[in-house]
Amino acid sequence: MKKNLRNVLVLGLGLITTIASAQMTVESKTRALQDSEDAVKQRISVAATWGGDDWSVHTSSDVHYSVDASAVAGYDIYEAYASTDVMGFGTLTVGRQDLSFGSGALISSNDWGMNRLTTDGADFAANFGGFDISVGTFGRDRNNNYMNAGGEFSGVSFNVLMLNNGDLSANGYDFGYSLMGGDLNLMYSMNSDFNENEMTMMGASYNVFENMSLSYSMTSYSEDNSGTFSSANSAMNDGWNNGMLGFQAAGTDVTTIGLSYDLGGINLGYTMHTVxxxxxxxxxxxxxxxxxxxxxxxxxxxxxxxxxxxxxxxxSTWITLEIGM
Structure with missing residues (x-):
């Protein structure tokens, strides 16, 4: 009896020590559709990180439910990975990660929608002479991999993303130029998915005042596309369910004008698309x-x-309440 009690106390002390040494975060996001009493979505995320000078372990999970016609509830492991420094050359991360590269047309995070976008695999990130390089794999398949490289020099920025899935490939090339002290920013992006569908974006943003900015962009989907441009790891893939216009059919052109105004604790925004x-x-x-x-x-x-x-x-009008700690 005493031995069992001792084992329980040791296990409990170890558990308390482990929890106490972790950096914990909790976030609750509740979203309600104003036009309907039966459309409510909630996601509660709990994350913990342990680490030292050259290593870390991170895990986070989502509890979510939707009260609508489907009435779905679930529990998901959002992220679970371990990172370590590799002899000062870079950082190796293995596990489930939320990745985002370049324009986000091929790989991006999804924070607005309820469905997270994550990849299971390994990522090696390093900086060589001002170039940020990430090389990784999706899952355990060595034929499913990616390489991303980006950098910025004298106001000129670029990002190159290349993906392979067996014999199929996808790529994204992003270029930017900042001038007028950063008040005017130009961008150009070319993307091709695994089915050789192409999407091209170009645009500009201008800081009218310190707290007000205007933006204009044009997006074109090639008429030669075999179908709708798509990427399962992009938030644009699910359109308005993720709070954005999303991908369009072949031969479509989209013109977008945006205005944002920051009043300190209050933010205003308006975006108009012509499809x-x-x-x-x-x-x-x-x-x-x-x-x-x-x-x-x-x-x-x-x-x-x-x-x-x-x-x-x-x-549709969505009201979102976010609480973090």
């Missing part, structure tokens, strides 16, 4: 309003207006 396919033209818009109540809590309103697949106008 043109042949002689057919649709409009879509996003109105956003955010308020930071405290350092750990914020509330925001997002109103989407767009045309669905049946050419019917859809309007």
């Amino acid at each position: 043109t396919h042949g002689d057919h033209e649709d409009d879509a818009s996003v109105i956003s309003l955010g308020y930071s109540m405290t350092d750990n809590a914020s509330i925001s309103l997002d109103r989407f207006t767009y045309m669905d697949a049946n050419d019917v106008e859809v309007e």
Whole structure:
């Protein structure tokens, strides 16, 4: 009896020590559709990180549910990885990670939507002479890998992403130029998915005032595409479910104008899309309003207006409450 009690106490002390040594974060995101009493989504994320000078272990999990026509609840391991320094040359990370490279057309995070985008594999990241380089694999398949390289010099920035999945390949090339002391920024992005579908983006943003900016961009999907440009690891793949316009069909051109205004604790934004396919033209818009109540809590309103697949106008207003600690 005493031996069992001792073992329990030792195990409990070890568990308490392990938990106490971790850096813990908790975030709760609740989103409600204003136009419906039955559309509520919530995600609670709990993360813990242990580490030393040249190593770390990170794990995080999501508990989420949706109260709508589907009424779905679930628990997912969001991230779980271990990182270590490799003789001062770079950092090796193995496990499940949330990655984002370049424009995000091929690989990006998804924080607005409820479905996370993660990859299981290994990543080696290093900096060589001002170039940030990441090389990694997806899963245990050595034929499914990626390489990303980026850098910035004298206002000129670039990012090159190359993906392989067996005999298939995808790539993204992003270029940027900053001038007028950083008030004017130009960008150009070329992307090709695993089915050789192509998407090209170009645009500019200008800081009118210190707290106000304007943006303009054009996105074109090649008429030679075999279908709709897609990438399973991009938040753009699920469109409005992730709070954005998303990918469009072959031969489509999209013109986007945006305005953002920061009033300190209050943020205002407006984005208008004009989607043109042949002689057919649709409009879509996003109105956003955010308020930071405290350092750990914020509330925001997002109103989407767009045309669905049946050419019917859809309007939805989402109210989001975020609390972190």
